[in-house]
Amino acid sequence: MSPIRGAVARCDTMEHGFDIFRHLIHYGCHLLVPLAFARLFGKDRWRGAAVIMLATMCIDLDHLMATPVFDAARCSIGFHPLHTLWAALVYLTLAAVPEWRVRAVSLGCLWHLATDFLDCLLGRL
Ligand SMILES: [Zn+2]
Numbered sequence: 001m002s003p004i005r006g007a008v009a010r011c012d013t014m015e016h017g018f019d020i021f022r023h024l025i026h027y028g029c030h031l032l033v034p035l036a037f038a039r040l041f042g043k044d045r046w047r048g049a050a051v052i053m054l055a056t057m058c059i060d061l062d063h064l065m066a067t068p069v070f071d072a073a074r075c076s077i078g079f080h081p082l083h084t085l086w087a088a089l090v091y092l093t094l095a096a097v098p099e100w101r102v103r104a105v106s107l108g109c110l111w112h113l114a115t116d117f118l119d120c121l122l123g124r125l
Contacts, residue, residue, distance in 0.1 A: 022122045029115035032058060042104075049104045056108030060085070075120035077113065081095055088113055 034053035041050035059082040063069055066080060076083045091113070094106035 018125070022119065024123065026115060026119045029118065030112065033115070034111060036106070037107060037111065041107075042100075045100065049100065052101055052104040053108030053111070056105055056112055059087075059109055059112060073123070075123065076116045077120055082109075083113060083116060 031054070034056075035050050038046040038050035038053060060076075060080075062080040062082040063076070066074075078084055081087065088110065091109035092104050094102050094109075097103065097106075
């Protein structure tokens with residue numbers, strides 16, 4: 001293999017390794033951090049809070065309105081309706097409702113947006 005091809009192959013391998021790291025961070029934040037939040041803030045009802053926060057992944061259903069439905073290069077923040085600033089303000093407002101289930105929805109949705117935003121930043125590196 002020529003030195004140039006070897007360098008290109010190493011770059012491809014590094015890029016592939018970074019993509020794996022990026023996906024581990026993204027799905028870890030989507031699936032594991034809500035469990036940690038539920039354990040930290042959910043007290044004796046942490047299991048219910050965890051289920052609710054994991055269920056807030058349903059806001060990704062707004063991807064079905066896009067064409068194409070999935071585009072790895074697209075940042076969902078600001079593009080999909082449930083991933084906009086206006087949606088974030090609604091999620092933030094829900095935190096003021098004195099009901100733990102509604103607050104779990106609020107935290108789950110806000111964390112979801114934060115996770116997707118982090119993924120957008122990592123996608124630009
Ligand atoms: Zn999302």
